[in-house]
Amino acid sequence: MTNTSPIERTGERPGASNSRLPEFYRTMRRIRTFEERVGELFVRGQSAGSMLHLSIGEEAAAAGVSAAMRPQDTFTTHHRGHGIFLARGAEPARMMAEIGGKEAGYCHGKGGSMHIADMGLGHLGANAIVGGGIPAVVGAGLSARHHASGAVSIAFFGDGATGQGVLYESMNMAALWGLPVVFVCINNQYGMGTRIDQATANTALHERAAAFGLEAMSVDGIDVEVVADAARTLVEGARAGRPGFLAISCYRFYGHARKDKSPYRDEAEETAGRLRDPVGHARARLIETGLAAQAELDAVDADVAAEMDATIDFTIAATEPPLASMFRDVYAPDEPEPEPVRTRIDRVLARD
Amino acid sequence: MIELTYRDALRKALADAMTEDPSVILIGEEVGRYGGAYGVTKDLIREFGPERVIDTPISEPSIVGAAVGAAMTGLRPVAELMYVDFIGMTMDQLGNQAAKIRYMFGGQIGVPMVLRTQGGTGRSAGAQHSQSLEAYVMHTPGLRLAMPATVADAYHLLRQALRRPDPVVFIEHKALYTMKETVDLDAEPLPWGRAAVRREGGDLVIVTYSRQLHYVMDAANRLAEQGVEATVIDLRTLNPLDFDTIRERVNAVGRAMVVSEGVMTAGVAAELAARISEECFDYLEDPVVRVAGEDIPISVSVALETGSVPGPGLIAETALRLTGKRAAA
Incomplete structure (x- = not known):
């Protein structure tokens, strides 16, 4: 790997003997099932937001990169980040409660799907602005170097963010300063309804990163082991001061958001795209290599289904945040809260 | 009592804060070797080194965004925006990220950064280098906003801004940098937030x-x-x-x-x-x-x-x- 010749990896996997594939399968199944339950929450009218972006089809990106991260590492995600957060150890019930806008959620119902965060797990925040979370990892990288913490900071974003200037600014800064930062582009082929080849002439996205002097790789996101292998190389390179970029190619199985039926793409394409299934791929490989039997995997699936079913029950039972909490956390806890409009009106109208 | 210019007072505030708190860093265009477009950060790179006085490419959104990420992970960055007129370039990182992170994340973390910039008329600098855009900032909940008029306030408000838990936009006035005052910086300043x-x-x-x-x-x-x-x-x-x-x-x-x-x-x-x-x-x-x-x-x-x-x-x-x-x- 060099700065000037980005590489595309197509089939490198570790040997079966020390395979982490069973663990990856479980992580990916948890993501898949969680996302399915998010969809169900929406259908049942229990989701606080209408803006739900599912990462079905992108599970290998989340599981593979997450496996390369250490506890001190930090990350930001985009609007399609449920899977990444789960893979980093999020509690699904608290995630679901946040998506449902409930007090028990990670952000007490104020963030929801697109603004979920948890400092304990190094999650510096999901983002509803395309590319909005990218420059924060440059700052986290400066911080890691300043404090000699050994932490790497990873920005996860979609192919849509490759149209945003902040990505290029941030890649340039990371390369210029040799920061412990990795940019992970989950290329699901679509920015909302616009296919990547309708948005850019050169779809070899990793070449852009190489042009900035980043260690750049591109992998097929159907194979979680390939993703994990590339991610390990890049994350450890970043830890040693060589920032990286990983493009992971996959297919967004469903629409941009819950209500989007994808009228802009034809059925044949969708059918073919959904065959690029990282969960199914891992399952087939586990069976084929003898690492797991079908019955064992069925048991994992059932276990995960029960876990994720419980998240819906938890969310439905959870309470809304108290109305007065609306004024909390605009500023730090010791600062006066903003004065409610009603109080201000009352003062104006309370004339002698 | 010493005689200082507004510019000297700002520089002294930065130097004193950096001496007192090793987590304070400066990041922005020309803040290091050039010494700041208006000279406020002159020679600070010699005193504190390039790891704490960071010259950046011309990338305002990511300067502010990097400051946000640094502030969330234990640093106290002072990002410099050379002219407040460039604030539109940074409005996502400032208005959607810095201002809202504490709130969106349910109070888990704040963004204790300062965005230093300068605005106003007085140098025949034209339509894109002379504006007074403080209303943009004041219209965004979550951002604090300081605008010093005096030499003493240039010092004290910047020192205070660097102890605040929330993001502070600090707008200097370009026509005041050479203004001189005799000040006693040891005298107790007015509290933050008091007119x-x-x-x-x-x-x-x-x-x-x-x-x-x-x-x-x-x-x-x-x-x-x-x-x-x-x-x-x-x-x-x-x-x-x-x-x-x-x-x-x-x-x-x-x-x-x-x-x-x-x-x-x-x-x-x-x-x-x-x-x-x-x-x-x-x-x-x-x-x-x-x-x-x-x-x-x-x-x-x-x-x-x-x-x-x-x-x-x-x-x-x-x-x-x-x-x-x-x-x-």
Whole structure:
């Protein structure tokens, strides 16, 4: 790997003997099932937001990169980040409660799907602005170097963010300063309804990163082991001061958001795209290599289904945040809260 | 007591903060080797090294965004935006990220960063380097906003900003950098968020901030010669806004005028005038008058530039009319 010749990896996997594939399968199944339950929450009218972006089809990106991260590492995600957060150890019930806008959620119902965060797990925040979370990892990288913490900071974003200037600014800064930062582009082929080849002439996205002097790789996101292998190389390179970029190619199985039926793409394409299934791929490989039997995997699936079913029950039972909490956390806890409009009106109208 | 310029005071505030707190870093265009476009960070790179005084490419959104990420992970960054006119470039990182992170994330973390910038007219710098855009900031909950008018405040407000738990936008005025004052920096400063009453008078209250304070004080001296005594309030910070001081003074005097260099429509002066009109209604003898920037871009022509913003003449004339005295011809 060099700065000037980005590489595309197509089939490198570790040997079966020390395979982490069973663990990856479980992580990916948890993501898949969680996302399915998010969809169900929406259908049942229990989701606080209408803006739900599912990462079905992108599970290998989340599981593979997450496996390369250490506890001190930090990350930001985009609007399609449920899977990444789960893979980093999020509690699904608290995630679901946040998506449902409930007090028990990670952000007490104020963030929801697109603004979920948890400092304990190094999650510096999901983002509803395309590319909005990218420059924060440059700052986290400066911080890691300043404090000699050994932490790497990873920005996860979609192919849509490759149209945003902040990505290029941030890649340039990371390369210029040799920061412990990795940019992970989950290329699901679509920015909302616009296919990547309708948005850019050169779809070899990793070449852009190489042009900035980043260690750049591109992998097929159907194979979680390939993703994990590339991610390990890049994350450890970043830890040693060589920032990286990983493009992971996959297919967004469903629409941009819950209500989007994808009228802009034809059925044949969708059918073919959904065959690029990282969960199914891992399952087939586990069976084929003898690492797991079908019955064992069925048991994992059932276990995960029960876990994720419980998240819906938890969310439905959870309470809304108290109305007065609306004024909390605009500023730090010791600062006066903003004065409610009603109080201000009352003062104006309370004339002698 | 020492004699300092506004620029020296800012530089000293940065140097003192960096000496006291190793987590303070500077990041921005030309802050290091060049020493800052207006010289505020001159030689700090020699004193504190390139790891703490970081020269950046010309990438305003990511300068602010990097400061956000650094602030979330244990540093106390001072990002510099060379001109406030460039704030539009950074508005996502500032308005959608820095301002909202504490709230969106349910209070888990704050963004204790300072965004230093400068604005205003006075250098014939044209429409894209002369604006007063503080209303953009004041209109965004979550951002604190400081605008020092004096040398002492340049020092103290910047030191205080660097101890605040929330993001502070710190807007200097480009026409004040060479202003000198003899100051005692050891004297106890006013608390953060408190307005300063710079002058007392019983005929009207003039509320202002930043460079306009000096025009208002000049006008107030002229007014005194004509028997009109003004109370002058220098807000110092626009968020927090010390409305208690305004209310108390306006209620006592019964007449108010707001002076701001920003354009009049939907500006800071509009907000202040609305609040004074609402909250001091029963005490007001006359309408609250705004003296503010014209609703036009700033020209390079010195005559047009100067004519675009309030000056002592317009301020004094307006005060005389408001108080019922005839304007001096």
